[in-house]
Structure formats: C-alpha cells, structure tokens
Amino acid sequence: MDRNREQGIRLMTQTKRPAPHPEWVLMYRKGIPAPKIAAGAGVAASVVRYHLAIAAKQDPGLRQEHQAAMPVPPPRVTDAGRRNLASVLAFHHAEGRLPVNGRSPQESALAGWLTRRRQQAAYGALSPAYAHALDTIPGWRDYPTKRDADAARWQQRLAEVAAWLAAGHxxxxxxxxxxxxxxxxxVWLHTQRIDYRAGKLTAAKEKQLDDVIPGWRHGRVRRGGNSRGGSA
Incomplete structure (x- = not known):
C-alpha cells in the first residue's frame, strides 16, 4: 500500500471519529498541548485542534482550564533581574520607600519590575532568590500608592533633618x-514653613515637627540674636 493511500485511509478513519473526542478533551483540560496529544494518538495536530475547537464551543471555559493546568515554568533569575533587584534594594535604602511610577523614567522602570515580581509572588512563581532578598523590605508585596510614597518620604526627611541637627549642624x-x-x-524644611504659613500643614505633621525638631519654624539666627524669620 503506497503512502498516499495510507494517509487517505487514515484521514477517512479520523473523520469517522466522533467529535469532540472525549479522551483528547480530557488530556487538553489537564494541560497537555494539542501537538503532544496528536503525537500520542498518531494523528495530525490539525485533527486534534479541530476536535478541541468543537469542544471549546461547547465549553467556553475549556481553554482557560488548559492554561491553568499547564505546568508553571521554573522561576528564572536573569542578570538584568539581579541588577534591578540590587537597584530596588539600594533605592529603598536611600529613599526609605519603594519606587513608584511617574516620578522619573528610572524609578518607573524599577516600579514596573517590582510589580511583575509582586504578580509572580501572588501566583507562587517568584524565584526564591528574589523572594529572599525582597522580603527584607517590609510590605514590599503590597502595591504602594503615590500617597504612600509621599508619606514615607516625608517621614524620612524629618528623620534626616533631626539627624543633621544631632550631628551639630x-x-x-x-x-x-x-x-x-x-x-x-x-528645601524640604523650607516647604514645611511655607505650608505652615499658608495654613496647608496638617495638625499631625505640625505636631511631629514640634516634637522631633523643635524650633523648626524660625530657622537660623542672625548675628546679634535676631531670627531670620523662617529662612532656611
């Protein structure tokens, strides 16, 4: 029997198979891709895809189940990822907060990288190397808002001014x-004074300023003992 005749007979046999083939649908539902199903059944991949297309019309959630059942690839750590990780850790150490979108191209890029790591963590696909390092940052798995970032930076600047004065400056x-x-x-301290005079400084912030760096409203003192009246 020649090859063309064999293929013809096979196709005729395949067309007689009830569609969708329940075994193929079950295998696909468990995450097995169509080419692998076809290879195991000894049929063309197009035949399996035809059966699966009919099954997907009958059950619209079939393809989502297939995707969900597919094995998760092992988490990867790339050289670029290591550099981004180091940059995020350095950023947090310097700024006292995590990067957020919209401030600068570099910060936005780090924020985007961190968002993808949060998504991986939520699905249990985060590399242990990333998780171990990022878990040193409290709350990094939460999605920070711009308000959160501003509040963290305000607290950081307050502490830095207190440390500056404590050093004898x-x-x-x-x-x-x-x-x-x-x-x-x-500049930060000057802004607090401007907000205070304009009535824009919240009572909570004013109290913190009074408690942590008393005398902040007046600034440096001129020679002779007169205040600069709020000048930095």
Missing part, C-alpha cells in the same frame, strides 16, 4: 550652599 539651608545633601533637607 545649624538648620539646613535651601540656598547659598554647595552641599547637595544640605540643600535637599533645606
């Missing part, structure tokens, strides 16, 4: 200084 200046660290703290 005068009130940090927001101008007339070459020290970028001092300027950063000075």
């Amino acid at each position: 005068d009130w940090p200046r927001h101008n007339k200084t070459e020290d970028q660290a001092e300027r950063t703290l000075g």
Whole structure:
C-alpha cells in the first residue's frame, strides 16, 4: 500500500471519529498541548485542534482550564533581574520607600519590575532568590500608592533633618550652599514653613515637627540674636 493511500485511509478513519473526542478533551483540560496529544494518538495536530475547537464551543471555559493546568515554568533569575533587584534594594535604602511610577523614567522602570515580581509572588512563581532578598523590605508585596510614597518620604526627611541637627549642624539651608545633601533637607524644611504659613500643614505633621525638631519654624539666627524669620 503506497503512502498516499495510507494517509487517505487514515484521514477517512479520523473523520469517522466522533467529535469532540472525549479522551483528547480530557488530556487538553489537564494541560497537555494539542501537538503532544496528536503525537500520542498518531494523528495530525490539525485533527486534534479541530476536535478541541468543537469542544471549546461547547465549553467556553475549556481553554482557560488548559492554561491553568499547564505546568508553571521554573522561576528564572536573569542578570538584568539581579541588577534591578540590587537597584530596588539600594533605592529603598536611600529613599526609605519603594519606587513608584511617574516620578522619573528610572524609578518607573524599577516600579514596573517590582510589580511583575509582586504578580509572580501572588501566583507562587517568584524565584526564591528574589523572594529572599525582597522580603527584607517590609510590605514590599503590597502595591504602594503615590500617597504612600509621599508619606514615607516625608517621614524620612524629618528623620534626616533631626539627624543633621544631632550631628551639630545649624538648620539646613535651601540656598547659598554647595552641599547637595544640605540643600535637599533645606528645601524640604523650607516647604514645611511655607505650608505652615499658608495654613496647608496638617495638625499631625505640625505636631511631629514640634516634637522631633523643635524650633523648626524660625530657622537660623542672625548675628546679634535676631531670627531670620523662617529662612532656611
């Protein structure tokens, strides 16, 4: 019997098979892909896909069940992922918060990478190497909002100004200084004074400022003992 005749007979046999074939549907439902089912049955993959298409019309949730049942690939750790991990850890150490979208291209990129790690963690597919390192950051699995990030940064700046004063420095200046660290703290403190005078500073923040860095409203003192009246 020649090859063409064999194929013809096989196709005729296949067309007589009731569709959808229950065994193939069950295998597909368990996550086995159509080509593998076809290879095991000794038929063309197109025949299996035809049966599965009919089954999917009868049961619209079939393909979702197939996807859910497919084995999860082992978590991977790439060189780029290691660099992003190190950057996230360094960012948290420097800023006292996690990166969020919308502040800068670099921060947004880190925020996007961290979001994907949160998704993997939720599905149990996060690499243990990532999980072990990121779990050193409290609450990293939660999705931070911009308000959360702003509140964390405010608390961080308050602590930094307190540490600056405890080190023996005068009130940090927001101008007339070459020290970028001092300027950063000075701008933050100057903003708190502006908000206070405009009635925009919340009572809770005002109390924290009074408790942690008393005298913050006045700033440096001129020679002769007169205050600069709130200047940084």
